[in-house]
Amino acid sequence: MHRKHLNSFKIYITLILTSIILSGCWDVMEVNDLAIVIATGIDQIEEEQIEVTFLLYVPNPSGAASGEVSGSSKNSYSISMTGDTFSDAVMKLESEVPREIFWGHSNIFIFGSELAKNELGKQLDFLVRTAEPREQSQIYISQEKAKVEVDKFVSINTAELFSKLPKSRYLKSMTLKDIEEMLVNNSQAGLIPISNTNSVKTSEDTIDSFAVKGSAIIYQGKMISSISGEKDIGSQWLLFPKTNIPININPDGKNGKVSAETIKKSIKLSPLLEDKTWSIKIKINTDLLILQNSTSLDIYNPTVMNQMKKEFSKKIKADIEEFLNHIQKDLKADVLQFYEAFHRSYPKETDDVKENWEEQFENIKVSIQVEVKIKNPGVTNLNIENK
Amino acid sequence: MKTADLHLKEFIKSYEFLPSSLEEKTKILKEIYKNCDDIVLHPFFSKQSAYLLIFVSGLCDEEKIHEHIVRPIQHTSIVSPELPLIISHVTNITNTKILSNTLEIIDEIADGNTILFNDIENKAVSYRITSYEKRSIEEPQAESVVIGSREGFIESISTNLSLVRRKIKTPSLKMSSMVIGTYSHTSIYISYIEGIASLQIVEDVKEKLTKLNVDAVLSNASIEEALEDNWSSPFPQVQYSERPEVVAAALLEGRVAIFIDGIPFVLMVPVTLFTLLQTPEDYTERFINGTLSRWLRYFFLMVALLAPSAYIAILTFHQEMIPTTLLLRIAQSREEIPFPAFLEALIMQVIFEVLREAGIRLPKQMGSTVSIVGTLVIGQAAIQAGLVSAPMVMIVAITGISSFLLPQYTLSIVLRWIPFPVMFLSGMLGLVGLMLGVLIIASHLCSLRSFGVSYLAPLAPNDSSLLKDVLIRVPLKFMKKRPSIYSSINPNRRNEGK
Numbered sequence: 097m098h099r100k101h102l103n104s105f106k107i108y109i110t111l112i113l114t115s116i117i118l119s120g121c122w123d124v125m126e127v128n129d130l131a132i133v134i135a136t137g138i139d140q141i142e143e144e145q146i147e148v149t150f151l152l153y154v155p156n157p158s159g160a161a162s163g164e165v166s167g168s169s170k171n172s173y174s175i176s177m178t179g180d181t182f183s184d185a186v187m188k189l190e191s192e193v194p195r196e197i198f199w200g201h202s203n204i205f206i207f208g209s210e211l212a213k214n215e216l217g218k219q220l221d222f223l224v225r226t227a228e229p230r231e232q233s234q235i236y237i238s239q240e241k242a243k244v245e246v247d248k249f250v251s252i253n254t255a256e257l258f259s260k261l262p263k264s265r266y267l268k269s270m271t272l273k274d275i276e277e278m279l280v281n282n283s284q285a286g287l288i289p290i291s292n293t294n295s296v297k298t299s300e301d302t303i304d305s306f307a308v309k310g311s312a313i314i315y316q317g318k319m320i321s322s323i324s325g326e327k328d329i330g331s332q333w334l335l336f337p338k339t340n341i342p343i344n345i346n347p348d349g350k351n352g353k354v355s356a357e358t359i360k361k362s363i364k365l366s367p368l369l370e371d372k373t374w375s376i377k378i379k380i381n382t383d384l385l386i387l388q389n390s391t392s393l394d395i396y397n398p399t400v401m402n403q404m405k406k407e408f409s410k411k412i413k414a415d416i417e418e419f420l421n422h423i424q425k426d427l428k429a430d431v432l433q434f435y436e437a438f439h440r441s442y443p444k445e446t447d448d449v450k451e452n453w454e455e456q457f458e459n460i461k462v463s464i465q466v467e468v469k470i471k472n473p474g475v476t477n478l479n480i481e482n483k
Numbered sequence: 484m485k486t487a488d489l490h491l492k493e494f495i496k497s498y499e500f501l502p503s504s505l506e507e508k509t510k511i512l513k514e515i516y517k518n519c520d521d522i523v524l525h526p527f528f529s530k531q532s533a534y535l536l537i538f539v540s541g542l543c544d545e546e547k548i549h550e551h552i553v554r555p556i557q558h559t560s561i562v563s564p565e566l567p568l569i570i571s572h573v574t575n576i577t578n579t580k581i582l583s584n585t586l587e588i589i590d591e592i593a594d595g596n597t598i599l600f601n602d603i604e605n606k607a608v609s610y611r612i613t614s615y616e617k618r619s620i621e622e623p624q625a626e627s628v629v630i631g632s633r634e635g636f637i638e639s640i641s642t643n644l645s646l647v648r649r650k651i652k653t654p655s656l657k658m659s660s661m662v663i664g665t666y667s668h669t670s671i672y673i674s675y676i677e678g679i680a681s682l683q684i685v686e687d688v689k690e691k692l693t694k695l696n697v698d699a700v701l702s703n704a705s706i707e708e709a710l711e712d713n714w715s716s717p718f719p720q721v722q723y724s725e726r727p728e729v730v731a732a733a734l735l736e737g738r739v740a741i742f743i744d745g746i747p748f749v750l751m752v753p754v755t756l757f758t759l760l761q762t763p764e765d766y767t768e769r770f771i772n773g774t775l776s777r778w779l780r781y782f783f784l785m786v787a788l789l790a791p792s793a794y795i796a797i798l799t800f801h802q803e804m805i806p807t808t809l810l811l812r813i814a815q816s817r818e819e820i821p822f823p824a825f826l827e828a829l830i831m832q833v834i835f836e837v838l839r840e841a842g843i844r845l846p847k848q849m850g851s852t853v854s855i856v857g858t859l860v861i862g863q864a865a866i867q868a869g870l871v872s873a874p875m876v877m878i879v880a881i882t883g884i885s886s887f888l889l890p891q892y893t894l895s896i897v898l899r900w901i902p903f904p905v906m907f908l909s910g911m912l913g914l915v916g917l918m919l920g921v922l923i924i925a926s927h928l929c930s931l932r933s934f935g936v937s938y939l940a941p942l943a944p945n946d947s948s949l950l951k952d953v954l955i956r957v958p959l960k961f962m963k964k965r966p967s968i969y970s971s972i973n974p975n976r977r978n979e980g981k
Contacts, residue, residue: 104930105715108923112908124799124910126823127814134807155815171815200803201810230803259807 128155131195134172135249135258137242138182138219139208146211146219148185149176149243151250154195172250176243182222199228203258205235205272206291208242209312209319217279217317224276231273234261236291237312237319248293248304257306265340267308268332279314282439282450283430283457285423286314287335290322315429323422330419333380333412334363334432343384345407352390354404359383359471367438369445375461376434378416383471384408395473409466416464424462428454491515498585505533505602512537515589522592529556532564535600542595544614551575552599552610564601566608574599578611593668617642618747623725625892630767635725640670640744643727647674647740647749650731655679658742661692663706667699671706672742674730679737681970684934688739688752703746710741710752712932717901719893720933722751722758729763737970753934753969757942757953760784762890765956773956780888787885787898788924791828792909792917794878798824800913816872825910827871831879832906834861836899839883940968 135151152173175193179185190197205223207216216237223229238245261269268289278286294307310324311331323331332341341358361382368375386395393400423431435453439446449456495515501508509524512535516522525536534556536548552574559573570579582588582598583606592598595613620642623635636643644658655677662668671692675685688710695709703723711720724730725748730740733751741750760780765773797804798813805813820827838857842850862880865871882902889895901924908916931938941949949966951957964974 104927111923112919124823124913125802126817127798127802127810128817128820130802130814132810132814153811153814155811155818171811198802201807203807256808 125196125198129196130198131193132198132200133202135204135206135246136202137206137208137238137246138211139242140211140214141178144180145178146180146182146185147176147178147243148182148189149174149246150189150197151246152193174247174250182219183226186222200230201259202229203233203261205229205233206238206242206245207235207288208238208240209290209322210241212237212288212312212314212319214318216314216319220272220275220279220317223272229272231276232262232271234258234269235272235275235288236308237288239290239292239309245291245293249306251303265338268311268336268339269308275314278431278433279317281433281436282453283433283435284316285429285431287331287431288312288314288319313423313427313429313431315427320429321422321427323419326415327419327422330415330417331431333361333416334378334419337361337363342387343408343411345404345411347391347393347403347407352392353388354386354391354393354395354407355388356384356386356408356470359385365432365434365437367434367441369438369442373461374438374456374459375463376437378462378464380412380416380464380466381469382412382466383469385472386470386474389474394477395470396477401470401473405468405470408468408470412466412468413464416466420462420464424458424460428458430457434460495585495589500583501585501588501600501605501607503603503605505535505600508600509535525553527553527557529559529564531562533602534564536597537592537600538597539592539595542613542615543597544612547576547612547614548597548610551612552597564603566599566601566604566606569599569601570608574610576610576612580609580611582607582609590662590668594670620646626724626726626729626763626890628726628762628764628767631763632726632728634727636727636747636749638745638747640672640742643742643747643749644672644674646727647730647734650727651676651734656734659689661689663692663695664697664699667701669700670744671700674734674740674742676734676737679735679965679970679973680739681737681972684753684970685739687934688741692741700743701745703743703748703750706741706743706750710750712934716927716931717897718756718928718931718938719759719891719897720752720754720931720938721893722754722891723748723893724751725749726763732763732766733758735976736966737972753936754938755933755936755940755968756928756938757940759891759894760889766959770956770958777956780890783885783888784898787882787889787895788902789905789917789921790878790882790885791832791902792905792920793914794875795824795828795906796909796913796917799910813872813874816874819869820872821869822871823910824875825906827875828879828906828910829903831865831871831875832882832903834865835879835883839899936968941966 132153133150134153137149137151139147139149141147152175153171154173155171175189177185177188177192179188186197207219211219220235223233261267262271270286270288275286275288288311289308290310290312292307292309293304295302296305310322310328312319313321313323329341332339341361343356343358344353345356346353361380364379366377366379368377389395393404395401395404420432423429430453434457435446498511501511505526509526512524516524521540523536523538523540525538527534527536536552538548555573555575556569561568561572566581570581580591580596582591588598588607588609591609595615597610597612599608599610617639618637620634620637622633626635634646636646648656648658653676656674657677658672658674661671661673663671673685673688673692691709692706695705697705700706707721708714713720722733724733730749730751734740738751738753741752743750761777765777768776798817802810817824822830834857838853838861841853841857845853862876866873866876886895886898889898905917905920905924908920910916912919928939929937929943937944940946941953946967948964949968952962952966963976965976967974
């Protein structure tokens with residue numbers, strides 16, 4: 097009995113001791129030795145020179161001592177580094193900041209539009225190659241210089257804001273993983289939302305906050321176009337299944353507008369290859385919620401309701417067509433990953449046109465079918481104009 | 484001392500049977516009880532013959548001796564001094580025994596019985612009129628319940644036996660007695676229900692206790708150690724209860740209860756981890772409440788075991804697992820703390836243990852002072868002094884409170900120190916270390932046996948039919964069978980045919 101216990105005891109001790117020498121386990125990192133990266137901006141300042149701006153969170157000791165835990169502005173610092181590449185700039189930062197650079201909570205990467213136009217793909221490589229940046233972080237392309245935007249975030253509670261970005265039902269967001277998937281495909285085209293700043297007034301002064309305005313089309317590792325307005329809304333229908341989209345229509349011959357919001361939408365691509373004609377059917381199902389009716393129409397009336405449905409689908413279809421025309425005819429960038437859709441159904445035929453997909457893509461016939469359901473025409477029907 | 488002791492033993496042995504003459508008996512007894520001034524030898528005479536009474540003062544009701552033994556003998560008209568005649572015709576005490584062996588007589592005296600000798604026989608009568616100071620039955624202190632019986636065991640074994648006998652009235656309830664302790668002669672009762680309990684376990688208990696060779700049984704520890712299968716395990720392998728209904732329920736499940744004289748707790752074997760996690764209230768409350776409080780207990784058992792370790796592991800190795808906003812707050816509160824998270828947790832945990840120990844050792848009136856000083860002053864001051872961070876104080880507090888949720892004190896004291904090695908492992912290896920610790924504990928629990936019953940039964944080995952009283956607490960009408968892990972002799976709880 098004694099001997100048996102002694103043996104199991106020995107086994108435990110050996111287990112513990114051997115686990116210590118397992119490689120990769122001994123990487124203790126105390127929280128107070130970290131410089132937590134919250135946002136990163138990447139710019140091209142001149143030929144072959146990359147400037148990276150980091151928004152770091154370093155706790156403010158004096159703030160903590162007084163027992164005041166604010167977690168906001170006072171502890172955010174922005175710092176810029178230049179280097180030959182993105183990674184070079186990061187390494188320089190590592191050697192200049194006494195703390196360990198911690199990427200685990202880096203929620204947002206903003207690429208300057210200048211850089212995006214020239215070598216976005218080359219710099220994205222660092223993010224997808226190294227293990228530390230998260231695949232779930234959001235990627236944006238800035239309207240102005242990324243440095244300018246990141247610097248502005250010092251004054252707001254950015255960490256909290258950025259952690260909420262992916263959950264937002266209205267702000268478009270693309271994760272690093274989404275973009276990786278888009279660009280790695282044969283179509284080599286993708287779409288990244290464009291970020292901007294908004295001025296927000298507080299009681300004391302004006303500060304800048306984060307905003308999303310329009311999108312950029314990426315093709316072969318470079319930004320080739322920026323879209324906004326109807327084209328952008330069209331892209332949202334096809335590429336951002338989770339965000340809600342506002343729709344305004346102007347029913348024929350009536351004064352005023354009817355505004356609605358999507359509460360649910362689904363999209364289905366069905367490719368068809370017949371007699372060497374490439375065609376694809378995009379079917380969109382959507383549920384709408386009427387937000388405002390400034391016309392004299394009575395939406396509760398079934399005939400009017402049906403008319404509304406038609407009007408809405410027409411509007412949605414128009415927006416999508418606008419976007420499709422732009423990417424198909426003007427840019428020849430297969431942002432919607434049609435290649436993948438065809439490849440799944442007709443692998444052999446698609447492989448044959450792999451080399452000149454650009455040409456093929458331009459000639460694909462797209463038919464759009466929109467099915468609108470008005471889930472909620474509003475709580476009450478006031479119709480002021482009728483009375 | 485040893486020679487004197489040997490001398491006494493030799494002496495008693497040489498007089499295996501006492502002589503008939505009262506004079507000689509008195510001489511021998513006086514020699515045996517030399518310097519024992521609490522032993523009363525009282526010679527008295529009836530009209531025809533002489534008698535001798537011997538008893539321990541304080542263990543007998545002296546008034547009763549006078550009333551029911553001495554006076555009837557002195558005033559009787561019966562001439563013969565023969566002991567059977569005196570029992571049946573003169574004295575009026577019912578619980579009597581005729582003894583002849585000297586050793587037996589000595590044991591009877593020690594038990595508080597009154598012994599009567601006459602002048603013509605080498606035998607003696609033992610009258611059971613024991614009466615000594617004892618605590619009255621009070622509400623159990625260590626296992627209090629809101630709804631349920633208020634009776635608790637006391638130090639007197641006869642009272643304890645009667646408390647259980649009153650719950651289970653069948654003659655199948657066996658109480659087999661045993662005397663342990665070379666000097667203490669402590670009486671112990673092994674109790675089980677014949678026809679339910681596994682005879683093998685009963686025999687096993689008897690054998691283990693017979694083998695036990697100790698001077699005295701002053702605490703339950705010597706009995707507990709004798710019953711354990713694995714002495715080196717930190718986990719308790721005996722269940723204690725001071726509530727008769729808990730013991731009765733255990734007996735009805737086919738377990739064996741051990742009563743020890745002088746100890747207000749009854750020991751129960753075999754034991755599984757889940758029996759130690761059950762409270763009597765699980766069964767007095769409605770089944771939904773019983774189930775929920777059981778879940779709460781299981782969850783906080785894990786919290787008590789792992790909360791500080793998980794905090795250390797995540798904070799020092801896996802910061803990406805913490806929500807961003809929370810991490811920033813933790814980072815800010817930890818900014819000025821000079822120690823690594825592991826050391827910080829260790830300091831707080833040790834301080835907490837000190838406070839808990841102090842609270843137990845101090846007199847009751849002072850206990851609250853300690854807790855006020857401990858919680859308010861030390862907790863608050865430690866944060867302000869920058870020794871520990873506020874989240875850590877919270878984690879330690881939650882851990883402490885969680886360990887109080889466990890109904891068996893013996894189990895909750897294990898959980899006071901088991902977290903320390905796990906904390907050490909997770910401080911070194913992060914979540915890998917934490918899992919390693921859990922693995923070690925789990926494999927140890929799996930290997931543990933109590934009288935052949937797996938400690939983790941019925942979870943490991945899995946017996947899904949019994950999980951309804953482990954993972955949940957189903958209404959009693961669905962618990963038709965006794966747990967088969969203890970005994971399979973009589974599996975049905977219901978009287979068949981009804």
